[in-house]
């Protein structure tokens with residue numbers, strides 16, 4: 019078992035394990051450190067510099083996300099110098115930012131807005147050149163507003179480190195640095211999985227879900243935790259519900275199975291919920307068509323037909339095929355029903371081949 023080591027944070031003695039960063043130790047002990055480029059799903063990056071802390075014996079502040087915790091280290095996370103530096107960092111970001119929170123899709127759910135408020139940042143301390151780039155909507159799921167990008171690299175890193183799709187990366191350098199596809203080609207099924215992982219990682223309104231735009235801000239929606247119904251993996255996420263209607267999906271970073279990660283189906287495949295084509299009652303085939311029936315009537319009919327087949331031709335003429343898209347419990351129930359109620363071992367699952 020790993021040996022617990024000791025360090026001091028803000029005068030408090032805390033334990034940690036070898037290999038943890040200062041930021042990880044702070045978070046584990048509920049000590050607030052602001053971050054913008056950090057995402058627990060990704061490798062530490064140290065780009066935004068907001069997580070700077072003071073370490074005794076080190077003259078300059080260090081980024082806590084990239085600094086390993088060491089035995090007997092003495093760390094300070096809040097001081098007038100750190101506050102001044104963090105405020106300046108935010109003001110530098112705001113110097114090239116549209117600052118149009120009033121109309122922004124991300125307002126209320128934006129790390130930059132939250133930090134600017136927290137540190138009382140001025141919008142115009144560093145006046146100068148600003149981007150005036152067009153909004154990109156070259157794919158069905160994602161809107162990219164480059165003027166709101168703070169070049170934190172979370173989108174490019176999640177695309178490369180977690181999704182491993184390699185669709186986007188940082189292009190250019192300096193003032194013109196920007197996440198983009200190779201040669202600025204539109205995202206398409208050839209080069210993008212449309213998983214929306216980049217959107218989930220973006221700390222500002224630069225990347226937003228197209229399907230949800232304009233339908234409601236975070237303060238207006240109720241977040242309902244649920245489990246994805248598309249496959250048996252069991253990913254969790256939040257359904258964003260406004261006025262009884264699902265308007266989007268948000269990552270659940272604490273989900274044990276998927277830690278905030280989702281595929282295209284979980285993140286964007288929710289239209290069926292309110293589809294008028296959904297079958298809401300059992301249907302019984304009559305002639306060339308179907309008629310609506312109650313659950314009791316439908317189940318009674320299915321049971322009597324099975325009984326008749328088994329009586330006339332034996333239980334081995336019946337078989338059960340289940341799906342890897344079902345949960346373990348559903349697969350178990352099907353196998354049990356076929357073996358015990360029908361009386362045959364003709365059970366199979368699509369995942370076997």
Ligand code: SF4
Pocket residue numbers: 115116117118119120122123124125126128129130131166222223224
């Ligand atoms: S991205 Fe954030 S800070 Fe920028 S306009 Fe939108 S809400 Fe405001």
Ligand code: SF4
Pocket residue numbers: 176177181183184185186205209210211212213214215216217
């Ligand atoms: S949608 Fe997924 S694959 Fe496409 S750029 Fe974003 S993270 Fe990469």
Ligand code: SF4
Pocket residue numbers: 166167168169170171172173174197216219220221222224225
């Ligand atoms: S688009 Fe968002 S996640 Fe990507 S670099 Fe810009 S601010 Fe960061």
